[in-house]
Structure formats: C-alpha cells, structure tokens
Amino acid sequence: MSGPEAAAGEGWRVFHATGATPRGALPRLHVAPPWRRFRGEPAQPQPPDDEQAALRRLGVVDAIPQLDPGSIDIVNAALLLRRPLLVTGAPGVGKSTLAYLISRELGLGRVLEWNIVSRTTLRDGLYSHDALGRAQAIAAWRAGLPPAATDRPDARSEESQPSPALGDFITLGALGTALLPYERPRVLLVDELDKSDIDLPNDLLHVLENGSYEIPELVRDAGQSARVHIGDPGGFAEVRQGRVECREFPIVVITSNGEREFPAAFRRRCLPLEMPMPTREQLLAIVESQLRVRPPDAEELVDHFVQLVNDGGTHSLDQLLNAVQLTSAGTFLTDADGRKLLDMVLRDLAKGR
Known part of the structure; x- marks a missing residue:
C-alpha cells in the first residue's frame, strides 16, 4: 500500500505510544x-x-x-x-x-x-456500601429528635433535619x-x-x-x-x-x-x-524520560541489562532505573564493591533472592 491509500490507512491510528501530552484540541x-x-x-x-x-x-x-x-x-x-x-x-x-x-x-x-x-x-x-456507618448515622439522627415528641407520628423533623441519605x-x-x-x-x-x-x-x-x-x-x-x-x-x-x-x-x-x-x-x-521487553533504544529513552538526562554510564548499563535478559534472566525495568540512578549518585565508583552492589540490584528475579 502506498500513496493516498497509505495516508488514509494511517488515519485509523490515534495512539502512537509516545506519551506526548496533547496540545490544543484533544485527540x-x-x-x-x-x-x-x-x-x-x-x-x-x-x-x-x-x-x-x-x-x-x-x-x-x-x-x-x-x-x-x-x-x-x-x-x-x-x-x-x-x-x-x-x-x-x-x-x-x-x-x-x-x-x-x-x-x-x-x-x-x-x-x-x-x-x-x-x-x-x-x-x-463496582461499589461499597457502609451499612454500619449508615445505621450509626440514623441512630444519631433519631437521638437528636425532641424527647417529648418521639411518641407522636407527626413529630419527625425531616424538614429541618432530613435523615441520612443512602447515597x-x-x-x-x-x-x-x-x-x-x-x-x-x-x-x-x-x-x-x-x-x-x-x-x-x-x-x-x-x-x-x-x-x-x-x-x-x-x-x-x-x-x-x-x-x-x-x-x-x-x-x-x-x-x-x-x-x-x-x-x-x-x-x-x-x-x-x-x-x-x-x-x-x-x-x-x-x-x-x-508485552515484549523494550529494545535498547527504547530502554535508553525510558532512562532519559525518567532521569531527565542521559547519565554517562547509561549506555553501558543498558547494554549489560539487555545481555542479562538475552541470557534468559528475569529482570524488570525498575531494576535498570535503580542501577542507573545508583551509578549517577555523587562519587559512586564501579570498583569491585560497586560492581558487587550493581550485581545485587540487577540480580535475576527468578532465583529467589
């Protein structure tokens, strides 16, 4: 499909997965x-x-x-x-x-x-009904009636103080x-x-x-x-x-x-x-959208994350974001201890710990 037909076919899509806030008239x-x-x-x-x-x-x-x-x-x-x-x-x-x-x-x-x-x-x-709360409210409403009038059928004061509404x-x-x-x-x-x-x-x-x-x-x-x-x-x-x-x-x-x-x-x-795991480019875009910038170690961590997933591990996007945030904090060093901490953050979730 090409030319006018392609343009017409494209019009059925109203969602493009960018998350861009609409400007002016709503879609x-x-x-x-x-x-x-x-x-x-x-x-x-x-x-x-x-x-x-x-x-x-x-x-x-x-x-x-x-x-x-x-x-x-x-x-x-x-x-x-x-x-x-x-x-x-x-x-x-x-x-x-x-x-x-x-x-x-x-x-x-x-x-x-x-x-x-x-x-x-x-x-x-669908909904919840606070039956106990309503019963208590009705009891309190009735207790507020004038004592001398409680025995008279016409003595209820609905006009001045209506009973608690069910809604x-x-x-x-x-x-x-x-x-x-x-x-x-x-x-x-x-x-x-x-x-x-x-x-x-x-x-x-x-x-x-x-x-x-x-x-x-x-x-x-x-x-x-x-x-x-x-x-x-x-x-x-x-x-x-x-x-x-x-x-x-x-x-x-x-x-x-x-x-x-x-x-x-x-x-x-x-x-x-x-839902598939996002691609490398999408992962980098997600990191930038959440952290507002692309940290220096972001690409290396994204590549490492993709490799872990491709090797069959069970990993989530928030682990990647946590790892990028951690390496972007002040004087964090990816030495032996720092690498051990990153491995813990990016651990395989299918292994129980």
Missing part, C-alpha cells in the same frame, strides 16, 4: 461500533488530571515510541472496537504503565486503578467509576487479574459486555436518584434508579503475569497483547 476517538454504543445518563463532567502519577510512571515526554508497531496496532484496535486489552508479559516489563501512556497521550485524565488480590470480588470493583454511604469503586456516563472514555487499570479468585473473570463477563451494572441497595430505595461518592478524590455522581450505564465504554487495561489461564468466554471479550 478524537473513532465512533464506537453499533454493538458497543451505550446511552448512560446523566453525563459526567471531565475527570481530573493526575500529572504527578503520570510523571512517576512515565517521566517526561520522549519522541521515541515505547511499543513496537505491532503492539501499537493492537492498542489502536482495542480503542476502535471498545474492547479491553489483556496484557501479558514478564513482571516489571511495563504492562501497567501502558494505561498511563494511553491516558496521557489521549488526554483522558486520571487513571482508575483496581489492584487485584486473591480475595477480590466483582462488587469490590452518602455508597462509594463507587474503580470499575464502577469507569462505567459512569462520561463523554470521553475513562482509563481503567485492572492490575494482575491472574491473582484473583477463579470466579472473578467469569463474574466480569456481564459488565464487560453490557457496560452497566445495578446497585441493589439503591434499586430497593424509594428515591429516583442518589448522589454517591466515586473513585476520584472528592468526586460525586448522580445514580438514577440504582442503575449505572456508561456512555463511552472505558479503555480497560487488564494485566496478567501469566500465572494461570482465563476462560475462553472471558478471552473472547478482550484483545490479547504480549
């Missing part, structure tokens, strides 16, 4: 396929940015793509099709960082993180917040799903397919709407009739260290992305 995403369109109401305001978190993960902007062309295409396909990314790869290769790379480059605001452990349930990601004791989790009706998609990081209970991937199927969920406590409540806390600091959202439905399906980055297989029904709903 426009493709219209969702008909089977991935939703109609959630009411629309949520634009989420806040968290540049400090992005800086910790990504450092400053660099022009070199942090993914290979094939991986970039898979991410763009997931964006176009509104499907979750199931990202696998060695520990420390940068799987979770991908969520921050997408969010910064497309101007999608704060990344919502859902960190998975063996006890995590679907409800943990005040409900907080949406990372997944629940990501599924609110935003005009532009939120970025949700589901970190290390392979650590979960065996049922969680299957429990996720309905939510990933329908882009919606219900909060039973609010469904049973007589009110038509409730104001609830959300996963952004100090944020609130209106939930109508106990049901949440997205307007734009979130960009979901699910990471796995490959500790177990997922059910076929779950994998069918995701696009798989195997």
Whole structure:
C-alpha cells in the first residue's frame, strides 16, 4: 500500500505510544461500533488530571515510541472496537504503565486503578456500601429528635433535619467509576487479574459486555436518584434508579503475569497483547524520560541489562532505573564493591533472592 491509500490507512491510528501530552484540541476517538454504543445518563463532567502519577510512571515526554508497531496496532484496535486489552508479559516489563501512556497521550485524565488480590470480588470493583456507618448515622439522627415528641407520628423533623441519605454511604469503586456516563472514555487499570479468585473473570463477563451494572441497595430505595461518592478524590455522581450505564465504554487495561489461564468466554471479550521487553533504544529513552538526562554510564548499563535478559534472566525495568540512578549518585565508583552492589540490584528475579 502506498500513496493516498497509505495516508488514509494511517488515519485509523490515534495512539502512537509516545506519551506526548496533547496540545490544543484533544485527540478524537473513532465512533464506537453499533454493538458497543451505550446511552448512560446523566453525563459526567471531565475527570481530573493526575500529572504527578503520570510523571512517576512515565517521566517526561520522549519522541521515541515505547511499543513496537505491532503492539501499537493492537492498542489502536482495542480503542476502535471498545474492547479491553489483556496484557501479558514478564513482571516489571511495563504492562501497567501502558494505561498511563494511553491516558496521557489521549488526554483522558486520571487513571482508575483496581489492584487485584486473591480475595477480590466483582462488587469490590463496582461499589461499597457502609451499612454500619449508615445505621450509626440514623441512630444519631433519631437521638437528636425532641424527647417529648418521639411518641407522636407527626413529630419527625425531616424538614429541618432530613435523615441520612443512602447515597452518602455508597462509594463507587474503580470499575464502577469507569462505567459512569462520561463523554470521553475513562482509563481503567485492572492490575494482575491472574491473582484473583477463579470466579472473578467469569463474574466480569456481564459488565464487560453490557457496560452497566445495578446497585441493589439503591434499586430497593424509594428515591429516583442518589448522589454517591466515586473513585476520584472528592468526586460525586448522580445514580438514577440504582442503575449505572456508561456512555463511552472505558479503555480497560487488564494485566496478567501469566500465572494461570482465563476462560475462553472471558478471552473472547478482550484483545490479547504480549508485552515484549523494550529494545535498547527504547530502554535508553525510558532512562532519559525518567532521569531527565542521559547519565554517562547509561549506555553501558543498558547494554549489560539487555545481555542479562538475552541470557534468559528475569529482570524488570525498575531494576535498570535503580542501577542507573545508583551509578549517577555523587562519587559512586564501579570498583569491585560497586560492581558487587550493581550485581545485587540487577540480580535475576527468578532465583529467589
């Protein structure tokens, strides 16, 4: 493909893996396929940015793509099709960082993180209900009524002091917040799903397919709407009739260290992305983006790191960054003792120590 056809084909890519912050108008995403369109109401305001978190993960902007062309295409396909990314790869290769790379480059605001452990349930990601706190608040409200009026049915002072609202004791989790009706998609990081209970991937199927969920406590409540806390600091959202439905399906980055297989029904709903170890040029770019400069020993350490990986060792990017930072500190010497310390920092993680 060449000429006008090549130029037209290039237009489907909105993500280029540089992490460059958009200037001026935010990048426009493709219209969702008909089977991935939703109609959630009411629309949520634009989420806040968290540049400090992005800086910790990504450092400053660099022009070199942090993914290979094939991986970039898979991410763009997931964006176009509104499907979750199931990202696998060695520990420390940068799987979770991908969520921050997408969010910064497309101007999608704060990344919502859902960190998975063996006890995590679907409800943990959707919402929590502080039933005990509400019971205590209601008891305190009732205790504040005038003592002489407590026996009269018409003596309740709702007009002057309403009872505690149910929504005040409900907080949406990372997944629940990501599924609110935003005009532009939120970025949700589901970190290390392979650590979960065996049922969680299957429990996720309905939510990933329908882009919606219900909060039973609010469904049973007589009110038509409730104001609830959300996963952004100090944020609130209106939930109508106990049901949440997205307007734009979130960009979901699910990471796995490959500790177990997922059910076929779950994998069918995701696009798989195997994260390779970055190339030498990408590693140097990552070092520069994090340290703001290229230290004198950076190239030698990157070459040593690449050799360790090529020899079959298990190593992570943060080990390389730690080693470069260490050798850049003041009067650090790479003599026998210094080399021994570097070998400890760059040790093979598969050997247990």
